[in-house]
Amino acid sequence: MNNHLLALGDFSQETLRSLIDRAIALKAERKRGVRHQVLAGRTICLLFEKPSTRTRVSFEAAMYGLGGQVIFMSAKESQLGRGEPLKDTARVLSRYVDAIVVRTFGQHVVEELARYATVPVINALTDLYHPCQVLSDLMTVLEMKKTLDGVKCVWIGDGNNMANAWIEAASIFGFPLTLACPAGFGPDETILAKARARSPLPIVVLRDPAEAIRGAEAVSVDVWASMGQEAEQEQRLGLFRDYQLDAALLAKAGREAIVLHCLPAHRGEEVTDEVLEGPQSVIFEQAENKMHIHAAILEHFILKGKAA
Structure with missing residues (x-):
């Protein structure tokens, strides 16, 4: 079972369309004032080697909107900037948070994190792909x-x-x-x-x-x-x-x-x-739709990981 979002090519049309449909539903509910708490008590780590405005804020707003919490770390604030092996970072963060959202340069970074992480790893941008x-x-x-x-x-x-x-x-x-x-x-x-x-x-x-x-x-x-x-x-x-x-x-x-x-x-x-x-x-x-699709992604992968 693939519980990481590293590239769109890893998924079927049915799975990706379900994420889009869920995002559309969440958007409509938000406009009606409906709020969810399905990720209450859950935490994600935004691990960003590349700066961002929309990607960071939309992921944070999405997670908070579902009742969860966010920890943001730039490269200079983490051991990634000091050369810690990715496999160590993945295994440590997996014990602290429920998903790792990564914005980095090389696709190999998200792939290695996913190889060792026991929680979902979500590609928020690499030089090769920008699936979200x-x-x-x-x-x-x-x-x-x-x-x-x-x-x-x-x-x-x-x-x-x-x-x-x-x-x-x-x-x-x-x-x-x-x-x-x-x-x-x-x-x-x-x-x-x-x-x-x-x-x-x-x-x-x-x-x-x-x-x-x-x-x-x-x-x-x-x-x-x-x-x-x-x-x-x-x-x-x-x-x-x-x-x-x-x-x-x-x-x-x-x-x-x-x-x-x-x-x-x-x-x-x-x-x-x-x-x-x-x-x-x-x-x-x-730009607004980034927040809704990120909410659908976080809901899907974190709850799917719990079921697994």
């Missing part, structure tokens, strides 16, 4: 389009951790996905090949964003230089210039397309202020 974020993105698409079946999703920009997670999602849910990435900045080839073998519909990687965006119903963008790539910022500005989502490029998708951005956004770089503030942008609904 893409689940909240899919939740937003489902809310706006009422289905995921056949919805053409488009990714424009760097083939980063978000692109990799979108590729996995497309292969699991079976929706068509097109990515437009500059040469040399495409998604992980191993992830792409595995997803294509699994997917019933095409997963296409193009160079031309104008070609990629035609017929899109959901368009996703992200910053051109992620955390840890700051030294490449100036170089990437030149290489990615033609991949900016502006009004002219968005018009090729049509008026019904929605715009997604996981934030923070560099307005005037990967996307214009006009697009982000325009009627097709759903970025703040998307």
Whole structure:
């Protein structure tokens, strides 16, 4: 039984859809003033080597909203920053908390923690995957389009951790996905090949964003230089210039397309202020949905771990 969330590819469509459906239900209940205490007496540890605003606050708000408690630790506040073996950290924290939520650089970090932990380990971002974020993105698409079946999703920009997670999602849910990435900045080839073998519909990687965006119903963008790539910022500005989502490029998708951005956004770089503030942008609904999907994830994995 898999009681860790490290990558979307580890799960069936049924399991992931149940998380999204639960998040939608929790969101509706919250708006009606319904509050749950299903995780009362439970504690999670947020172990973050990378800083965050939305991911940290949404996980904390989700856990508190379910009656639980949160311990936050940055790398400098933990033994990770002093070279303690991950297997030791995993086994110690497992005796203190009910789940470990990790935001780090290498995917190997969450994998090794999961190997030794006896509580759920949840990937809140690595350089390879960002599964929780893409689940909240899919939740937003489902809310706006009422289905995921056949919805053409488009990714424009760097083939980063978000692109990799979108590729996995497309292969699991079976929706068509097109990515437009500059040469040399495409998604992980191993992830792409595995997803294509699994997917019933095409997963296409193009160079031309104008070609990629035609017929899109959901368009996703992200910053051109992620955390840890700051030294490449100036170089990437030149290489990615033609991949900016502006009004002219968005018009090729049509008026019904929605715009997604996981934030923070560099307005005037990967996307214009006009697009982000325009009627097709759903970025703040998307940001709110992080909290609801995180609540569904915490509820599912912590209670599932108890049952196990």
